[in-house]
Amino acid sequence: MAVFTPLELSDISEWIAQNFQIGTATAIRGIHGGIENSNFFLDTSADGKPQEYVLTIFERLTAEQLPYYLELMRHLANRGISVPKPIENRNGQILFELKGKPAAIVSKLPGLSRLSPDSHHCALVGEMLAKMHLAGKDFNLTQDNLRSLVWWKKTVPDLLPHLDVDQRQLLQTELKAQEEFFGSSEYAELPFGASHCDLFRDNVLFDPQGNGNQAADRLGGFFDFYFAGTDKWLFDLAVTANDWCLADNKKDLDPELLKAMLAAYEAIRPLSTVEKKYWPMMLRAAALRFWISRLWDFYLPRNAQMLTPHDPKHFEKILISRRTV
Ligand SMILES: Nc1ncnc2c1ncn2[C@@H]1O[C@H](COP(=O)(O)OP(=O)(O)OP(=O)(O)O)[C@@H](O)[C@H]1O
Ligand SMILES: N[C@@H](CCO)C(=O)O
Incomplete structure (x- = not known):
């Protein structure tokens, strides 16, 4: 696992509650695999229903470079291509700052990797x-x-x-x-x-x-x-x-x-x-x-x-x- 910027639930629960409409944060886990960014699975509970997201803290990319990637994902998701959809905060923004670094939350895709494909x-x-x-x-x-x-x-x-x-x-x-x-x-x-x-x-x-x-x-x-x-x-x-x-x-x-x-x-x-x-x-x-x-x-x-x-x-x-x- 590459976690360059560690995060605890206590670091983000208030931030999630104040800024997003995705319910209450219930768990956050650093993700194994990946070498570029700090990635976390974020669980929330909204109206009693569990929801899953991926929270990314960007370690190399800057806030100027990121809109391209996030807007591209939003564009493709809106065109029916199955890609993670960036989550908007209450002001409609999809790029945030967390621990002094750029960060985004996207929907978690279902499924698993096939590392020996046919x-x-x-x-x-x-x-x-x-x-x-x-x-x-x-x-x-x-x-x-x-x-x-x-x-x-x-x-x-x-x-x-x-x-x-x-x-x-x-x-x-x-x-x-x-x-x-x-x-x-x-x-x-x-x-x-x-x-x-x-x-x-x-x-x-x-x-x-x-x-x-x-x-x-x-x-x-x-x-x-x-x-x-x-x-x-x-x-x-x-x-x-x-x-x-x-x-x-x-x-x-x-x-x-x-x-x-x-x-x-x-x-x-x-x-x-x-x-x-x-x-x-x-x-x-x-x-x-x-x-x-x-x-x-x-x-x-x-x-x-x-x-x-x-x-x-x-x-x-x-x-x-x-x-x-
Ligand atoms: N939107 C998503 N839905 C489901 N799982 C995800 C999603 N984003 C990331 N993951 C999981 O997190 C892991 C690490 O993510 P990712 O590959 O993006 O890491 P990275 O460090 O940004 O990139 P890299 O693969 O370039 O080293 C993935 O292997 C996958 O299991
Ligand atoms: N896919 C790259 C890692 C960066 O995403 C590699 O295998 O070298």
Whole structure:
């Protein structure tokens, strides 16, 4: 569990009662998993009925950056995409301050993660991702993906002293290739819009249908939009495929899983010819993005009550694999 800012029920019960219409706070528990923010399950009781929410204290994102993510969730939820809905306070605001940091409360989605997905799960995720992209077309805020090329270029020099010769060469060569790709006229042509940019297996919940048969799972929803941004939809799909469609060797793509995801995505939003051409390059960009952020978290960590950084080697292997396709 990463809890950078601990919270007790006594810290928030009066604040909840005074500012919100979600009943009386009855319990708050730090959430295991997650490495970015301090997350808590918040239970309340309203008219005798138990309610569940997720309270997040933002540790890195600023109050200026946050409206994009929270308004995007509100927009998508209003368009029928299953995502957490930000809760308004009595003044209609969805972004607050708690312990001197920005904070939000969102609805808790039902369901559980499927960390060993099959084709059925990959298809459900591909389908909803395409629907989400289209539902975001009339979202009127824009904000860059804050973990894209500009951040890679700024961060890579800080990482180089921690790496061996081969790793340094791989990182620098790939960064250069991606700079050229991002600067090309064909890259500029790729369709873009509100993108999740971090749709890993641990950011999706499924609703099991009771009989333990995973083939009957329905999609519960997407959450953790705090790396979202206005980006190429193909990048979003590549991030998602690199995690969901991983082969048993944990580096290549599994053809069956990938086929299921792409077919379901394309049934809603077919990829253009240019998107198909640059798919391999985008898979590399998506692998590079998470190799860099994992190296950064590993070598330049922050204080937290308990924080286990993700393994950077995982994405180094994925990047090498994507470069050999
Ligand atoms: N709206 C929600 N509904 C249900 N569960 C949620 C919701 N938001 C968060 N969770 C739970 O909290 C856990 C941690 O949340 P999250 O993944 O957002 O953490 P994080 O630190 O912000 O991000 P990251 O995954 O990027 O490290 C999730 O794995 C999930 O179990
Ligand atoms: N999904 C990211 C963590 C940040 O959300 C990773 O696995 O590196």
